[in-house]
Amino acid sequence: MSPLAYILQKEFKQIFRDPAIIRVIFILPIIQLILLPMAADYEIKNINIAIVDRDHSPSSNRLIHTITSSNYFRLVAYSSHFNQAMQNIDNDRADLILELPSGFESELYAQKETRVFLAVNAINGVKANLGATYLRSIVQNFNNDFRISVLTPGRFNDLPVIETTSSNWYNPRMNYTFFMVPGILVLLITMIGLNLSAINIVREKEIGTIEQINVTPIRKTHFILGKLIPFWILGLVVITIGFAVAWLVYGIIPLGSYLTIYLFAAIYLLAILGLGLLISTYAENQQQAMLISFFLLMIFILMGGLYTSIDSMPEWAQWVTRFNPVAYFIEVMRRVVLKGSGLADIRQPILIMLGFAIVINYWAVLSYRKRS
Amino acid sequence: MNSKAIIVENLTKIFNGFTAVDGISFEVEKGEIFGFLGANGAGKTTAMKMLCGLSMPTSGSAMVAGFDVYKENESIKKNIGYMSQKFSLYEDLTIKENIRFYAGIYGIRPELITSKTTLLLEQLTLEKEANLLVKQLPLGWKQKLAFSVAIFHDPQIVFLDEPTGGVDPITRRDFWNMIYDAAAKGITVFVTTHYMDEAEYCDRVSIMVDGQIDALDTPGNLKSSFQAGSMDEVFLQIARKAKRSE
Structure with missing residues (x-):
């Protein structure tokens, strides 16, 4: 041995x-x-969102409903004043504020475009970043749906859109x-x-x-x-x-x-x-x-x-x-x-x-x- | 081959400017029991570690079992046994496993390990405890076991660093009987101790003070030249000259 x-x-x-x-x-x-x-887990869920709705229209309601039913967001405050929503960010109860201006719906129909405002609490950078991205894509989808349902097909064809579809190889x-x-x-x-x-x-x-x-x-x-x-x-x-x-x-x-x-x-x-x-x-x-x-x-x-x-x-x-x-x-x-x-x-x-x-x-x- | 087990000339060890061992010279005969005395901090352990190949000398020369401490320290290790001041068998191994492990790394043949182990356990009357973990043994038994392991491979020289520290008088007597048995088998014993009655059991004794050897002779000669009644008095007369403390 x-x-x-x-x-x-x-x-x-x-x-x-x-x-x-x-x-x-x-x-x-x-x-x-x-x-x-x-x-x-890299997927972020339970992003707390405060929504300022100054419009109170069927369209703003539909957008809010899409957001809250997405599973990613939790509606923590719903008000008509930005300051109230901001308070939620200040005491860390909200991660994002989405503000829908008054005239959201009417502008959307009359001028074919409108703006929403998004404020992000960047204390937790990863959460804020992902939250903003998710929200942007939800608004984007809402936008597309709106175009399809409201705008005339003729107008629609004038605006060519390039859409990217990705497929995830090796981990589909x-x-x-x-x-x-x-x-x-x-x-x-x-x-x-x-x-x-x-x-x-x-x-x-x-x-x-x-x-x-x-x-x-x-x-x-x-x-x-x-x-x-x-x-x-x-x-x-x-x-x-x-x-x-x-x-x-x-x-x-x-x-x-x-x-x-x-x-x-x-x-x-x-x-x-x-x-x-x-x-x-x-x-x-x-x-x-x-x-x-x-x-x-x-x-x-x-x-x-x-x-x-x-x-x-x-x-x-x-x-x-x-x-x-x-x-x-x-x-x-x-x-x-x-x-x-x-x-x-x-x-x-x-x-x-x-x-x-x-x-x-x-x-x-x-x-x-x-x-x- | 000459009859010297150890030849030391001007051996020195300096740690960061502190001279722990200061040019010591001595010779140890084969088969001798050589007592290496000195107060705490006198440099005994350092000197011993240099001879065992555990510490590199700063200068001077030394031959142990016929080998040079600088170049042939691994050859020295095959021919010596060492028992450190601190108990250093494996506490989480049994008596038998400790013996087997050390015997194995010294390259003893397996059949021989088995037969020698049986014999040793008989001698130590530890047959029943053979499969107990070493940590369960009382200190006296641990020390006897450590000594037995240190000479299990039949070395030419065994170095014992305060082997009886903290041990009761009866076990100390047993221990010295074991040392005599080893010496009778021709093993040279190099031992440090703080017990002056033990110094009397040695063939020759050296006393170290502040890194140097101040006296070296048989206990009898030392007592007569210092006009002392016991080794205790000799030691006190010499060690009091020490300037450095621990």
Whole structure:
């Protein structure tokens, strides 16, 4: 038996005797995968709208009815005075004000056009933006319907309209869980992998057992591999649990092959765990290790392309994401799960990740010193 | 091969301008029980760590078990055992698992591990506790176990850093019996201690003060040259000269 076998045996025993680790590995992923996608919903509902109706005509009524029956808006105030509506914005009860001027209907019939006023509470930027967009499209539809029903066909033909219809490829129903869940799974194994490995060696430093190890003729590579392999296996187990949840709860089955994802995940985990071990060799105690890994995780997650698109980041930030392993995995995950990409399609990210894994682990072995 | 287990010349360790070990020189014979005394902060542990290959010397030279501490520290490690001041077996592993793990990384053959483990557990009368987690053991047993693990691979030299700290007198007696047994098997014992009665059990004793070795001789010779009745008095006379405190 090689010394490595004894080290692995010891590490596995310690992992399975630590109830905290077992909880982190098995329960955390399930809870997170069920809770997070529900919260991280990009569709915005329940936009509070205050309507100022100065017209009180059948047309204004019809428009208001269209808005409130759309499911996106909740009518919180209906009045004839703008100031009253503004009060609702001031005390944050409304997100939008739509003002329909007096003469809304008559102008619409007489002059064939009229103006409505839209005020947006931009404190919550995302909500305000989306709310305004939704509302604009509702008004647009109302407009089109009005033209068709009221204007003469002859006039209508004089105004050519270009309408854009889009179809969503790879995710035809734009089901956000299809791209959120695989992404969250990536974040999950990154967090678990990085944290567990980052506190591992440093824990031995704190307890003092590392000194007893360092005084043996153990080879540095054996020691690092002994730490890496158990967490690598656990990481693959967590991914498996994650895919089980994705299938059972969200009905997500990758269009591409699981094998492709596991191959990439296997290399990815080596890089992430190596990074954790690297932190562990430099940190003096567990707090330091946690702080560093937390800091890296924040950057990895925020610049990983899950919550904000990498393409819309400034150029320097896009450049930074090229060193972010999370960004590669999220990209690969989406391509395989939604688009059905195969090994040949993701060759480049595989090679880059392999490069990360080799450099980081080599560095971890170098920075682990048996002698101070 | 010469008869020296350890040869140290002008060994020095400086941490950020603080000279923890200041040019010490001494030799330890094979099979000797060598007591390495000194007040807290005198530099004993630092010196010991340099000899074990845990700490890089700043200057000077040292040969341990015939190997150079600078270039052959991994060879040294195959030939020494070490028991640190802080208990450092795995508390979340059982007695048997700890023995197996350390024996394994020293490259002992599996059959030999099994047979030696059985023998050791018998000697320690821990057969029934073999599958208990180490954290459940009382301190005295932990220390005996740590010592047994440190010499499980039959090293040439064993380094013991305050092995009996905080242990009751009966266990201390048992512990020294174990040290004598090891020495009888030809293992050189390099031991630090704060108990002066233990110093009397050593073949030779060195006393460190402020990073330097101030006295080195057999306990008997030390007592007569300092005109002291016990090692305690010898130690007090020498250690009082210390200028630096912890």
